Amino acid sequence: MPPTDAAALRRALADRLADGGHLRDDQWRRAVEAVPRHEFLRGGFFEPVEGSAPTAWRPVLPDTDGWLERCYADESLVTQIAGTIVPRDGRGEVLRAPTSSSTMPNLVVRMLEDLRVEDGDRVLEIGTGTGYSTGLLCHRLGDELVTSVEVDPDVSGRAGVALGSSGYYPELIVGDGLAGHEDGAPYDRLIATCGVLEVPPAWIRQTRPGGVVLATLCGWLYSSELARLTVADDGVAHGRFLGGRISFMLARPHLPPPLGRLPDFVSGQERAARLGVDVLEDWDARFVAQLAVPRAQLVSLPLSGRTQHVLIDVEAGAWAALAQDGEHWTVRQDGPVRLWDMVEDHLLRWQADGSPTVDRFEIVVTAEAQRITWPKD
Structure with a gap:
């Protein structure tokens, strides 16, 4: 029979992630087996209504059959819609866009491994979300080495409760993640769990020379890629895209504006x-x-x-x-x-130039600008 208790479900999730090649490091495996993802989903989540167009969402609460097993599925689970609506707000269907989620575990652990943390590293996380990835960082490094910034005070508050109930007490900041957290700088590592149009200079400035910034770069055509940058002694960050077609919700200040009234397309x-x-x-x-x-x-x-x-x-x-x-x-x-x-x-x-793949592109971020180039074959 499939496992039905949380500890067994965590072990089974770790096995699936390892078998899929996403979980390679033993220390991160121990974190996955220890951190209870379901505690970060106690408020429930939303699932898409099959066949709906545009997509409608309905809540799945802890008293729903299969809720615990779904918490340990390797899938992203939407936890907030339209900036304010959470699963406990009602049992009907919602026709609005998701604004917060618990990222699929294979992407969470892939990014944590790509961050290349070492014992003693101080990490700034941009986008606390449910707090699950924050908990994994705390288990790996220790609470005192983890700072996480979340723009939504309600989301941050729920994450703090879940982290505390799981035994983790990192520094949680409510504020604009695009500004980082200057008071705690410099950091050895910075990881963003939201997409951005460009890497904010504050992230580079708050990362020590030799430190690593991991962020997903996107645009309003919604092709996005994960970039890993290393900060040089002169404060300029250089890096490459890691490939794999990473996709995250955009940071709220980077969301596209409403189209408004459309122009007259017979002109021009x-x-x-x-x-x-x-x-x-x-x-x-x-x-x-x-x-x-x-x-x-x-x-x-x-x-x-x-x-x-x-x-x-x-x-x-x-x-x-x-x-x-x-x-x-x-x-x-x-x-x-x-x-x-x-x-x-x-x-x-x-x-x-030979249509080089994105994982061959190079990215340079200075205090003034971001530059992305590709090689010529």
């Missing part, structure tokens, strides 16, 4: 497109396109009897609408910048 200038929007179906190509237009959003709309794929940068006041005509694509653009021109220029240069 039309031309034959050198590339169609279908090129963005490739993950690496979409990441490259994102480098060109990191604050552009992509929506598909039925217009004039055919589907238009519209790239919109709300802040810049620019848009590009693409449509397919047989085997060919056309693009109509307007605004102070030509978004699809920028995407095509970037992608065609990347293709001319």
Whole structure:
């Protein structure tokens, strides 16, 4: 029979993570076997309603059959919706976007292993969330070496209760994680459990020379990658992307703005497109396109009897609408910048350089800017 008690479920989870190649370090395995993930989900979680479009969410509470086993499944579990709604708020369905979750364990342990901590390292975690990964860090390093920042006071409070009930007492800070936590700097390691459009200079400044920053870089086209950076003596961080198509919810200040009233798509200038929007179906190509237009959003709309794929940068006041005509694509653009021109220029240069995969890209972060480059084959 499958295990039904929490300790056995933790051991079974550790076995699955090890068999999948995600859990390789014995010290992290001991942490997985010790830290009770279900304690961080006592408030329940949301599951998607099958077949709903847009996705509807319904609560799963501790008195629901199978709740304990689900807590130890290798899956992300949504714990908050729309910034305020938690599972105990009701038993109906919710048609809003998730804003907090317990990340799937294989990603949690992969990132903790990629952080390359050593005994005695002081770690700053950005995004406490449920507190489960915080608990794993405490078990591995000791409470006094772990500081975790969470922007949502209610989320931080629930995490603190769960951590305390599990026997862990790290320093928990309520505040803007993008600003780090200057009072505790410098840190040996910094790990972010949210996506960002660019690595905040504060994270680099608060990490000691030789220290490591691990963060997921994303854009509003939602191709994201995990970057590991090492801070040099001059305060500049250099690193690479680790591959694996990591995906996290964006930090709240980095969420895209509402599209608002859509522009008149019959204005602007039309031309034959050198590339169609279908090129963005490739993950690496979409990441490259994102480098060109990191604050552009992509929506598909039925217009004039055919589907238009519209790239919109709300802040810049620019848009590009693409449509397919047989085997060919056309693009109509307007605004102070030509978004699809920028995407095509970037992608065609990347293709001319041999279309290197994202794990070969290099990233440099200074106090003023972030620069991402790729090699030429």
